[in-house]
Amino acid sequence: MSEDVDALRARHLAELAAAQTLEAVEAVRVAALGRAGTVTALLRALGRMPAGERLAAAPRVQALREELSAAIEARRRTLAAEALALRLEAERMDMSLPVPPEPQGSIHPISRVMDELAEIFADLGFAVAEGPEIEDDWHNFTALNIPPEHPARAMHDTFYLAGDPPGRVLRTHTSPVQIRTMTGGRPPIRIIAPGRVYRSDSDATHTPMFHQVEGLVIDRDTHMGHLKWTLETFVKAFFGVDDVVLRLRPSFFPFTEPSVEVDVGCSWEGGRLQVGGAASWLEILGAGMVHPRVLANCGLDPAEWQGFAFGCGIDRLAMLKYGMTDLRAFFDADLRWLRHHGFRALDVPTLSGGMAP
Ligand code: DAH
Numbered sequence: 214m215s216e217d218v219d220a221l222r223a224r225h226l227a228e229l230a231a232a233q234t235l236e237a238v239e240a241v242r243v244a245a246l247g248r249a250g251t252v253t254a255l256l257r258a259l260g261r262m263p264a265g266e267r268l269a270a271a272p273r274v275q276a277l278r279e280e281l282s283a284a285i286e287a288r289r290r291t292l293a294a295e296a297l298a299l300r301l302e303a304e305r306m307d308m309s310l311p312v313p314p315e316p317q318g319s320i321h322p323i324s325r326v327m328d329e330l331a332e333i334f335a336d337l338g339f340a341v342a343e344g345p346e347i348e349d350d351w352h353n354f355t356a357l358n359i360p361p362e363h364p365a366r367a368m369h370d371t372f373y374l375a376g377d378p379p380g381r382v383l384r385t386h387t388s389p390v391q392i393r394t395m396t397g398g399r400p401p402i403r404i405i406a407p408g409r410v411y412r413s414d415s416d417a418t419h420t421p422m423f424h425q426v427e428g429l430v431i432d433r434d435t436h437m438g439h440l441k442w443t444l445e446t447f448v449k450a451f452f453g454v455d456d457v458v459l460r461l462r463p464s465f466f467p468f469t470e471p472s473v474e475v476d477v478g479c480s481w482e483g484g485r486l487q488v489g490g491a492a493s494w495l496e497i498l499g500a501g502m503v504h505p506r507v508l509a510n511c512g513l514d515p516a517e518w519q520g521f522a523f524g525c526g527i528d529r530l531a532m533l534k535y536g537m538t539d540l541r542a543f544f545d546a547d548l549r550w551l552r553h554h555g556f557r558a559l560d561v562p563t564l565s566g567g568m569a570p
Pocket residue numbers: 385386387388427428466468469498499500501522523524525
């Protein structure tokens with residue numbers, strides 16, 4: 214009997230130590246302490262022993278039973294804890310926000326100026342309108358009072374597209390967005406339309422693709438005074454200068470009557486351009502009252518509606534504001550230039566925060 218007790222202890226403890234799952238532990242329990250288990254059989258055998266022998270054997274068998282049930286329980290707890298630890302590791306969720314890496318990219322000066330334009334004009338009640346870069350002849354020219362034989366067409370250095378449908382061009386200005394806005398909705402209208410335009414021209418101050426912003430206001434009583442005030446308000450906000458002087462020179466555009474070219478007063482102090490005052494002049498845009506024929510082409514009665522339009526080179530504005538000298542640098546994708554002139558991605562222009570960085 215004493216050998217049986219020691220042998221069973223050793224066997225079952227070894228089995229327990231080898232058990233790697235809760236099911237294996239349970240199998241050891243059933244084999245030792247279950248109804249047909251080895252230890253249970255020993256306990257039963259006690260009853261059949263003569264009294265003297267039983268007194269000697271009983272405490273040892275009882276002790277074995279208690280030791281084994283304690284060992285089984287301990288092994289069970291160890292395995293459960295290990296299983297939980299594994300599960301916690303596998304299902305771990307990082308609830309903390311990742312620290313964003315230092316942004317590598319930057320906002321291109323053109324995008325920045327477009328954002329500034331949208332911000333300034335939104336404050337004046339203008340919506341942002343868009344049109345396609347591949348335009349048809351009618352929207353780009355004819356509807357704007359530039360009929361097929363008009364000499365103004367030659368000035369546009371137009372890129373014509375081959376293939377069908379015929380008459381497609383890369384828009385030479387943002388003015389066709391005026392047409393699309395007037396044919397697409399009823400006045401009153403107040404929009405700006407920034408975007409890419411294309412002309413076959415390339416030197417230090419011309420690139421085949423560049424950017425313009427178009428402005429259009431149509432209402433019943435809109436006049437040149439509104440145009441001048443709007444442009445002054447815009448230029449003041451854009452350059453962050455209060456003593457802005459605008460000079461409106463008579464000019465000609467087929468789609469406006471009267472037409473003006475607008476110069477902004479500036480000075481060249483120490484070779485650097487300063488907007489403000491009237492020491493010198495820089496042309497910044499073309500504008501005028503929308504030609505009655507353009508209104509009529511869009512289905513608006515010129516006796517009822519009138520308004521102003523303007524068109525302005527965005528690249529030019531950026532160069533003036535940020536002191537860049539060569540237009541081609543805008544399109545070189547030179548990282549050093551972009552890092553020098555670019556803007557931080559989260560640095561969004563707001564009127565309250567100021568336009569000038
Ligand atoms: N579309 C003209 C150009 O590209 C610019 C322009 C002039 C637009 C006068 C206008 C305007 O809206 O009124 O040269």
